[in-house]
Amino acid sequence: MGLSLGLFIEGAVALLLALTLGYCIVLNRRLTLLHADRDALRLMVGDLVTATSLANQAIKELKTTAVEADLSLTSRLEEAERFGIQLANHINSGNALMQRIAKITAAGRRTPAPVAGLDLLPGAPAAAPAHGTNKVRAALEQLSTRVHNRGVAA
Template sequence: MFGLPLGLFVEGAVAILLAMTIGYCMILNGRLKRLHQDKDAMRQMVADLVGATNMANQAIKELKSSAVEADLALTARLEEAERFGIELANHVTAGTVLMERIAKITSVARHSQAIEPVVPVETPNKVQSALAQLSERVRSRGAAA
């Protein structure tokens, strides 16, 4: 061609291609190193995520057990309060009956001594309505259970 031997031209082209291949391999090597570094970082991130998920699951289990315990304690206290309410209502009723008896006795005693007439004591309507409400709550709780 222009005085250059064909072999030298081919070898020069091969040398240029070889240099380009070496350069491209260096670029690929750098990319592979970054990919491996990212892979290690990703592996660490996944491990951290799994750990956080396990901790969250454990916390949820503990919250559920705490909620069940609180529900049982609250139910027991509500039942105890209802029993005390019924007992208190029974005591109020017994007290009302006792007051009526005492009122009748004093009324008879006053009439026998002719002091002055006494108005009989009536059972308060509030006590009767409270008793009715308590018995209705007990019935509704029994039906709900």
């Protein structure tokens, strides 16, 4: 019985050693895979760091470009405002001039026809005022026609 009990214990120990050896082999394979995954993870983290630094650089360049575009747009808007103000001033001046011309034209049309023998200008001969008045009327009519044509064209 002593021999069989010793043999049984030795067999149990051998079986436990075989199971331990098998478990160590499985554990070694898992550790090898884990180390391989760790190396792949290390490469992936390195790639991620590189991509992050490139993205940060691109963001800085985009910010710089946005600031330059904003400055350019601001200067163009200011220039457009100046041109708009100048254009408005020119339009107002043109309107005022057109109104003055229209008043002169209207006043020229309302003037009575000169009576023969009356001098419009002191010291001028009698024939001169009629001839000069005709020239003024002709010029005013041409001006009135131009103003009217411009008004129709606009």
